[in-house]
Amino acid sequence: MNQSEFTDNDLEGDVIVQEEKPKLKKPPLYRVIILNDDYTPMEFVVHVLEHLFGMDFDKAWRLMMTIHTIGQGTVGIYPFEIAETKSERVNKYSRENDHPLLSTIEKTD
Numbered sequence: 001m002n003q004s005e006f007t008d009n010d011l012e013g014d015v016i017v018q019e020e021k022p023k024l025k026k027p028p029l030y031r032v033i034i035l036n037d038d039y040t041p042m043e044f045v046v047h048v049l050e051h052l053f054g055m056d057f058d059k060a061w062r063l064m065m066t067i068h069t070i071g072q073g074t075v076g077i078y079p080f081e082i083a084e085t086k087s088e089r090v091n092k093y094s095r096e097n098d099h100p101l102l103s104t105i106e107k108t109d
């Protein structure tokens with residue numbers, strides 16, 4: 001069988017290359033949440049928000065008061081590993097300073 005006997009539909013011996021489907025999923029994001037408690041001084045929470053979350057004093061004070069009033073609040077939204085690290089830093093820093101302040105993370109929709 002010589003070359004001219006092949007038609008366009010003859011795939012025998014050919015390699016089929018199929019393009020990969022584009023992966024459209026963005027990585028999930030996680031909320032870092034700080035919980036209210038009855039014992040951590042307000043000033044310490046403000047200090048944490050300023051130093052671990054880069055807020056200015058006004059923003060940190062208002063967010064602390066919101067958490068104090070409604071029980072918890074989102075202090076930032078990040079990819080998993082950054083959220084986890086920030087939350088752990090809040091908990092470690094609070095423990096080291098003998099305050100019960102706690103943070104947790106939660107997946108966003």
Ligand code: TYC
Binds near residue numbers: 036
């Ligand atoms: N409720 C605390 C107090 O009255 C202040 C506080 C605010 C503690 C926010 C934790 O995440 C918190 N001293």
